[in-house]
Amino acid sequence: YTYEYPRHWVEYVGGEKAIEIRQVRSIPAGRTILLKNFNVLRYNDETKKQDSFPVAVYVNLDTGDDMKVFNTKLQTVVREQLTAEGHPLPSEVTIAYNFETNSIDFKVISAKKSGFTFNEADVYSNENFKAIAWLDNDDCFKKIFKFSDSKMSIDDLRGMLPSTFTVEGSAGLLTRLSIGGIWSRENIVIKSSISEFAEESILCLSNYMYSPPKHYSITNFVSKFNIRLVEPSSMKDVVLPKDGKDGLIIEMILIAY
Secondary structure (H helix, E strand, O other), X not given: OEEEOOHHHHOOOXXXXXXXXXXXXXXXOOEEEEEEEEEEEEEEOOOOEEEEEEEEEEEEEOOOOOHHHHHHHHHHHHHHHOOOOOOOOOOXXXXXXEOOOOEEEEEEOOOOOEEEEEOOOOOOEOHHHHHHHOOOOOHXXXXXXXXXXXXXXXXXXXXXXXXXXEEEEEOOEEEEEEEOOOOOOOOOEEEEHHHOOOHHHEEEEOOOOOOOOEEEEEOOOOOEEEEEEEOOXXXXXXXXXXXXXXXXXXXXXXXXX
């Protein structure tokens, strides 16, 4: 991300220039996140067949909620859906946000032949899900359905999916699906060209008020500065969801003296 200084301030040459950073605010937008039309399959010893349990991710996040809130709400949602007779145990199915990898992970770990499959459908996710996962459409889930419904190998499926997707499984069953590149909605470490001589170029932590403000001298004719957003948990770069609903506000003072 790039911030351009006002032209009249850039062109000022009568003395010294500096900026003072009061705070950088990151504001996660309220979002309802939906992913549907997939199932958990679990082998039934009595019928010698696999029972299918439909599941959906449906979580409403308020403005400012982070993905810890997402996990808490999602755990309740998933458990409420897996209530039919013979359903997988809580220890067998995990659907949760992973802060170490910045991904939503779907895992099945079971002694029985179990896994995830996707149904044939036109719609799998809502616009909010596509925005946070940087997806243009639901084609990736349609490709996963083809894996579930055919003899496609897991390597063939991997070659068809975006680089942010990680899959494991065989014989039409996924035992793991990981969708990466998703912001944790936590406060963000801000790195910047302003502070390139400081330790690791760290400018500040978002949503923290600095008093007195952080002071940086600026060379004449410098017209802009760049900032990088970094996850505090994983230290991976953050790219805010592409729909622009989430806010990043820089509160600073431009000084010429």
